[in-house]
Amino acid sequence: MQIEIRDVRKDYGRVQAVRGVSFSVEEGQLLVILGPSGCGKTTLLRLIAGLEPVTSGTIHIAGTDVTHLPPVKRNISMVFQSYALFPHLNVRENIIFGLKVRKVPADEIERRLKRVVDLLGLSGRLDSKPGELSGGMQQRVALGRAIIAEKPVTLMDEPLSNLDAKLRNSMRREICSLQRRLGITMIYVTHDQVEAMTMADRIVLMRDGQIVQDDSPENFYERPANTFVARFIGTPPMNIVPLCPTQGGAALEPGGRLLFPGMDPDRYLFGIRPENLRLAESGQPAMVTGREYLGSDTFVSCEIHGQEVIVRTRGRRNIREGTVVHLTWDPGDVNLFDARTQERVDSVVPARKEGRENPAGSIGG
Numbered sequence: 277m278q279i280e281i282r283d284v285r286k287d288y289g290r291v292q293a294v295r296g297v298s299f300s301v302e303e304g305q306l307l308v309i310l311g312p313s314g315c316g317k318t319t320l321l322r323l324i325a326g327l328e329p330v331t332s333g334t335i336h337i338a339g340t341d342v343t344h345l346p347p348v349k350r351n352i353s354m355v356f357q358s359y360a361l362f363p364h365l366n367v368r369e370n371i372i373f374g375l376k377v378r379k380v381p382a383d384e385i386e387r388r389l390k391r392v393v394d395l396l397g398l399s400g401r402l403d404s405k406p407g408e409l410s411g412g413m414q415q416r417v418a419l420g421r422a423i424i425a426e427k428p429v430t431l432m433d434e435p436l437s438n439l440d441a442k443l444r445n446s447m448r449r450e451i452c453s454l455q456r457r458l459g460i461t462m463i464y465v466t467h468d469q470v471e472a473m474t475m476a477d478r479i480v481l482m483r484d485g486q487i488v489q490d491d492s493p494e495n496f497y498e499r500p501a502n503t504f505v506a507r508f509i510g511t512p513p514m515n516i517v518p519l520c521p522t523q524g525g526a527a528l529e530p531g532g533r534l535l536f537p538g539m540d541p542d543r544y545l546f547g548i549r550p551e552n553l554r555l556a557e558s559g560q561p562a563m564v565t566g567r568e569y570l571g572s573d574t575f576v577s578c579e580i581h582g583q584e585v586i587v588r589t590r591g592r593r594n595i596r597e598g599t600v601v602h603l604t605w606d607p608g609d610v611n612l613f614d615a616r617t618q619e620r621v622d623s624v625v626p627a628r629k630e631g632r633e634n635p636a637g638s639i640g641g
């Protein structure tokens with residue numbers, strides 16, 4: 277195990293920024309810490325880096341207890357959102373700055389510099405000052421400075437958030453491929469779920485200073501731990517509707533009851549991803565309330581007894597508002613949540629069965 281965080285807490289006066297967090301990262305793994313603004317991601321990364329002291333808990337890196345060691349003794353490199361380049365130094369000087377401070381021999385510095393410059397495509401720009409470079413180039417210099425340190429662990433805090441969408445995509449791929457090629461153990465902080473889903477071997481999702489789920493991207497998407505995760509991951513998010521709303525008189529019950537016999541419908545919320553709902557000849561009736569055409573897909577909004585659900589269909593769909601359609605789904609794609617605790621309930625969800633249609637086809641009918 278390369279990094280092990282055990283019951284780490286951080287209080288700033290009365291603010292509990294990190295409230296008892298434990299997780300570990302294997303060697304060569306890319307772990308993404310994801311969560312909304314203010315959930316404690318940056319604080320946690322700064323604790324791991326040694327830029328802030330922990331209130332309690334322990335941090336081990338490569339088997340050594342580093343909890344009370346200063347940053348330089350933790351054997352890590354870091355990349356920040358701001359790049360933190362020296363404006364008066366050129367690209368070459370920025371990249372090798374740390375090595376010079378550490379008095380690495382000149383021929384060793386040249387050897388490493390050549391490798392990093394080749395990796396990142398920075399040759400030809402070595403004499404430029406940061407101010408003369410585009411955002412993407414500056415980010416590469418910041419990456420270069422982290423890579424040249426040849427530390428086994430790299431920490432990154434929202435390193436792509438200053439870049440435009442296109443550049444962000446290509447830099448994201450570049451970071452992943454470098455991380456894999458060099459076998460770096462990486463912790464990457466972001467609030468962007470797409471970044472997390474596409475880059476991570478594993479995601480730790482935080483909320484209010486605590487871990488909500490620690491899992492593979494696949495499980496985050498298919499088996500979210502609770503409704504918060506289900507709504508945080510996926511665009512548009514998972515449809516979550518009462519299985520049998522009592523007040524409004526609506527009832528999503530036949531699908532639910534047939535799929536999960538014997539359960540109390542008031543206690544559960546029914547969750548399904550937009551792409552797992554299908555428009556069919558028969559099934560759950562729903563009224564079309566709107567449509568969003570994106571080229572490759574159309575998101576069709578429907579209403580079932582006052583509850584909105586979104587159906588993702590391929591290509592263009594010209595369905596008018598007010599049309600009554602029928603929806604079907606595979607039972608294995610359904611997630612059920614406890615209506616009170618909002619946690620996903622496992623025991624009543626049947627095993628995923630490929631190709632089996634919802635036999636009910638008449639929710640609330």
Ligand SMILES: Nc1ncnc2c1ncn2[C@@H]1O[C@H](COP(=O)(O)OP(=O)(O)OP(=O)(O)O)[C@@H](O)[C@H]1O
Nearest residue numbers: 288291293311312313314315316317318319320467
């Ligand atoms: N130096 C500090 N002094 C006091 N409170 C702080 C300090 N740093 C962070 N906090 C508080 O700790 C909580 C977590 O902040 P943190 O910056 O770690 O969240 P975050 O998830 O990284 O958010 P963002 O994505 O907006 O940066 C917030 O309530 C924040 O106000």
